[in-house]
Amino acid sequence: MKEKDLRRSLSVLPIGTVMKLTSLTARQIRYYEEQGLVSPERNDGNRRMYSLNDIDVILEIKDYLDEGLNIAKIQEIYKKRKEDNKSNDTKELTDQEARKILSDELLNIGGLNSHDAANNSF
DNA sequence: ATTCTCACA
DNA sequence: TGTGAGTA
Helix, strand or coil, X not given: CHHHHHHHHCCCEEXXXXXXXXXXXXXXXXXXXXXXXXXXXXXXXXXXXXXXXXHHHHHHHHHHHHCCCCHHHHHHHHHHXXXXXXXXXXXXXXXXXXXXXXXXXHHHHHHHCCCCCCCCCC
């Protein structure tokens, strides 16, 4: 599935489209790039061009932010995910990988809930 | 019209 | 993060 991956990585969307697709402001989208969470290309006139992959990531960032994570935590998640992908570049394992990533993210999210951990009378 | 950088409330 | 200024 390299063809599909390639197309998914083609940066052809201007920030305006990303705004509509993600319901975020240009400010936020640019800020996430500043934090190294997305890496849009800079084609004509120094304008950011996003790929479908970027949209995916930005959408996830939005979800994480929604669940109460801060930029720092999200950066950790993506850093870990990247190293995980490098570990097994020998095959296309997707099920086992997905499980690890999922549990990894859930752990990060859970570890953040220190506020309700105190009054856990149930 | 659209996006970019920078800086300040 | 929002927003306005001055560009490209």
